[in-house]
Amino acid sequence: MSAQRPPDSSRRSDRSRRAICDAALALVGEVGYAKTTIEGIAARAGVGKQTIYRWWPSKAAVLMEAFLDMSARQAAESAPETPEAGEDGAYGIPDTGDLAADLKLVLRATVDELNDPVSEAPTRALTAEGIIDPALGAQFVEALLEPQLQLYVTRLRAAQEAGEVREEVDPRVALELLIAPLTHRWLLRTLPLTHAYADAVVDHALSGLAVRP
Amino acid sequence: MSAQRPPDSSRRSDRSRRAICDAALALVGEVGYAKTTIEGIAARAGVGKQTIYRWWPSKAAVLMEAFLDMSARQAAESAPETPEAGEDGAYGIPDTGDLAADLKLVLRATVDELNDPVSEAPTRALTAEGIIDPALGAQFVEALLEPQLQLYVTRLRAAQEAGEVREEVDPRVALELLIAPLTHRWLLRTLPLTHAYADAVVDHALSGLAVRP
Amino acid sequence: MSAQRPPDSSRRSDRSRRAICDAALALVGEVGYAKTTIEGIAARAGVGKQTIYRWWPSKAAVLMEAFLDMSARQAAESAPETPEAGEDGAYGIPDTGDLAADLKLVLRATVDELNDPVSEAPTRALTAEGIIDPALGAQFVEALLEPQLQLYVTRLRAAQEAGEVREEVDPRVALELLIAPLTHRWLLRTLPLTHAYADAVVDHALSGLAVRP
């Protein structure tokens, strides 16, 4: 029964959509994800609840779209003159010929981004929700994470061709050696996440732990 | 005001405590963390709601205690003959003289543990909650994670003394190079988490990415 | 201020009007007045909601028009050959010279009508709504009830002229003595509404309660 046909998206009010996304981000930042309610978002956005339920299946989905929207807008702002850079604000990782230096530059920027108090609450909320809800997590990874990771793959391949990185190295594994420690500290708050740590990770990963034979 | 004098824990009913922990774990496994409610736990445990509110501040705290309890019981079961191994089922990482082999052994076990469908739901729930709630996260890290990490520090120090690992290596950073990639794949579900991956991580981390000079 | 100028009724679609009335009656009969919604009527009639709001101020008004329409159609069907009988199916009360017999005939018919399960739901709904909403009630009385009552006035006047009814009797009061008891039982469901009861009412009302002096 109940075919539950989806609404006609061509008639959708973009004003409402924007207001909802803005309100969602604002509320998550102000009161946290758990205390952000659909009713609260609707009220803050000056919108009927039904308008949210019509277009999104869950609070997490609203926040996800709001977040992607924000990311897209930020990217568009910061780099409108370099359309060749690709989407998602991905300028690519610089290639100065010095892999260590390039990676440190990028990972330090990542550290700064993760430590940014503004985006912290929604990012943590979305990540946590994605950890529990596989569908949401997949969406999160596909839309936001993978494009970033691909940049590392590209840069590492270039380094291999330049003879900086060993042939046997799998770029996909290598990239995780670099990224995962930062994510780990940020998510679990085991120890402070600093530039120095980013540098140390790069150094350890490139040189390896074992003594040279 | 109302000093809210804490209850007399000596009179606490252990039967209720156990029933609550069991119910909490069962429910999280069956319906997931979000749909697990305090009322549900109380009903399933055959307990008044107030008995939960008297002893725990939040649903997350209940689950945390239930989880620690379960971990302790599992540890006690699997290794009652080696009480010198310390608490938390921490037998220590074997030291056969071959660091790579030892790490692979341990990390493969970690992979199996993370892939275990029984403990998956509560572990994910607790981790996710800890990502959002710093206090809970700290408790989680302190009680469950850090003891494990210290074992790596110990083993890596031994390897340094044995001349297997370079002097400049910071064991704390090194350990994160090994552990974080597994955690990363498990939490974010980017790619499958396999024994082969554990091996690859060890190999890449020990040998380093850079070509030998 | 927007003068809210009424729509041009000459352009009104009679097809829609009929469909709406039919749908309204059908729904009230099927699910009851309370569960009949404007949206439901519109959907069932294959009509936009606005088409209802354009022409009627309320759900009750729709039902009222539907009801009047139905009454008019029924009357037209049952007595198209006696146009002199007046509107609203009002053939008038027969005058055989025997007032008691004539009244019993008519009141028994009224009993049957009230007991008809088809028209029961909408009639009750409309009456109930009219009890609360004076404007609607007035409309109901004026359009449906009063014409009927006038027939009694006419018949009773004739009876007075024929010397069957005392001079001092006020036909308006007399008629209510006859009609109201039936209405009372039907509305309040105190006791069954039967032909025998109709006869008893006529007998009691004509003879009076008091002993003859």
Add this chain to the structure above:
Amino acid sequence: MSAQRPPDSSRRSDRSRRAICDAALALVGEVGYAKTTIEGIAARAGVGKQTIYRWWPSKAAVLMEAFLDMSARQAAESAPETPEAGEDGAYGIPDTGDLAADLKLVLRATVDELNDPVSEAPTRALTAEGIIDPALGAQFVEALLEPQLQLYVTRLRAAQEAGEVREEVDPRVALELLIAPLTHRWLLRTLPLTHAYADAVVDHALSGLAVRP
């Protein structure tokens, strides 16, 4: 499944019950029955919605209880010294030996009661609702109406024994001849409901419409 066992009424808060009844009556008086909402009653009573839903099945049921409560309290106030009069404020109809005078007295009082603007809204609302909902209507009749009607039966029987009323008269029918016309005018608002009308009804009913043979 779901046995839906009723709550433990011994634990019921009488303070809440009273507050809810008061709020319900007040709101129906102020904004009318249709615009009175359960949420509104709860808010005005300073009570959670669930406390209403726990004890009453519908808005109409709340109003019914409130109304019966009020009636009972009024009765208790006005005649605490005559407990033998029976419940429901039923003092009985006076018996001065002059049936016409006694009935006029009582029916005039009834007219005044019906015309009282304070109790009008809830009484109309309850009556209207009872017309549509048979269960509610039955409750209304049984609790409020029948006790009143029985008083007429009693008085009319007495009049028969005193030789004032004919033997053949059925008191149950007679009483409806007296009461129903008032109810009719009040419910349907056909003509004003006055003392004069009450007197006329009594006179017509007692003397009968027909000429004396």
Add this chain to the structure above:
DNA sequence: ACATAATCGAGACGGTACGTCAGGTCTTTTT
């Protein structure tokens, strides 16, 4: 052994938010 005091199971309470339904208004497109 027993008084007494805290905990226990139970669940009613004032609340908040849920997700749904319908009301009545507005806009777009079709007839």
Add this chain to the structure above:
DNA sequence: AAAAAGACCTGACGTACCGTCTCGATTATGT
């Protein structure tokens, strides 16, 4: 210009849980 369609804001619905509270009915000491 009216009609079909349906998105929109509003607000009430009835439900689920929240965390607090009040009830007897067990316990479990500490005289």
